[in-house]
Amino acid sequence: MKHATRPSRVLSLLTALALLAPPPALAAPAQDAKALAAFEAGFTEGQAKFDRGEHLEAARTWIEAAANLKETTANRDNRAAVYEYVVDAFTRGLQGEKRPEALREAAQALDAYCEGFTRAYGTETPLSPKIVAARDEFKQRLAEAEAATAAEKPPVEDKVEGPEELPPPPSDDLPEPKPWKGLAIGGGVMLGLGVGAAVVAGVGAARVSSLEKQVDDPANMCVLAMPSPSCQDLLDRGKSAQSMAIAGAVLAPLLVGAGVGLLVVGLKRRSSPKTAFAPALGPGFAGLSLRGSF
Structure with missing residues (x-):
């Protein structure tokens, strides 16, 4: 058109x-x-x-x-x-x-x-x-x-499946481990626990001595065969303090000794060289050998 x-x-x-x-008469x-x-x-x-x-x-x-x-x-x-x-x-x-x-x-x-x-x-x-x-x-x-329009779009390249990429090998630049550090830290912890146990033993012994004086005081009228409720409380507290003093006295030397031993070994490893030369002798030869420590 x-x-x-x-x-x-x-x-x-x-x-x-x-x-x-x-028409008006039939209006919609x-x-x-x-x-x-x-x-x-x-x-x-x-x-x-x-x-x-x-x-x-x-x-x-x-x-x-x-x-x-x-x-x-x-x-x-x-x-x-x-x-x-x-x-x-x-x-x-x-x-x-x-x-x-x-x-x-x-x-x-x-x-x-x-x-x-x-x-x-x-x-x-x-x-x-x-x-x-x-x-x-x-x-x-x-x-x-x-x-x-579809022909103008660049084709989608199929991803070629290849061998899975392995993680890179560890770098040689990593800092060398220091085994002596663990020994030194463990020794310090053990030494601290030993000192704490010694303090517990001292506190327990002091409480035992104080409670014994209160039991022996004539004013408290403590009879060991038939102790009153107040005397029985002093005796119970004395037993607890005595147990604490004994446990501290036993643990303190053990922990201190172990801590000192670990510290000594750790410090020795820290100060010792990693490699050393030593004379090597044998039938028909003499020389030096290289010894390493780990």
Whole structure:
């Protein structure tokens, strides 16, 4: 359809819409009148956009305007005429277009109209050949554009499976271990525990001496054969203090001795050289041997 005949078609469509308006005695419901007014306003707005060369915007405006009219027998011819205008607008607006998203909009819009038409009237009522031809053309152009876009994408390289990467070997620059440190630390801990045990023994012995004086004090009148409750409490506390003093006295020398021994061994290992030369003598030879310590 050529643009030169558009004014006469617009006039014909507006005349048909005017004939759809019911007489005052049989006025349509307010909702239908509002929908018809919205359709007329949208159609006029789309025509103005088309005349300004805004073809894609005109197509979208006409599609929105046609949505105000239900797909019924009374509206069938008007909706078909509007979608033929939509075809003209898409054809001009998408001339030479290669982007899939732009072509998809036209193909989906015309396809939706054709499906709604068939649902409403069945396959016995033929669709507009112009709309069907435009829909098929846009679908074909869309498929070609999508194929071209897919071909332009760089292929995804398959990851070649190879041997699993092993962790790097340990570096030779790591600091050498210092075995003497553990001995020195252990010796210091043992020595501290020994000193603590000696303190416990001293405290226990002092408490035993103090409690003995309280039991022997005539003022407390303590009889060992039949001690009073207060005297029995002094005796129990004395036994606990005595046990504490004995345990401290036994553990203190053991812990101190072990701590001192570990410290001595650790300090000796720290001061001793790792390597040393020693004379080597044997049948028929004499020389030096290199000895290492670990």
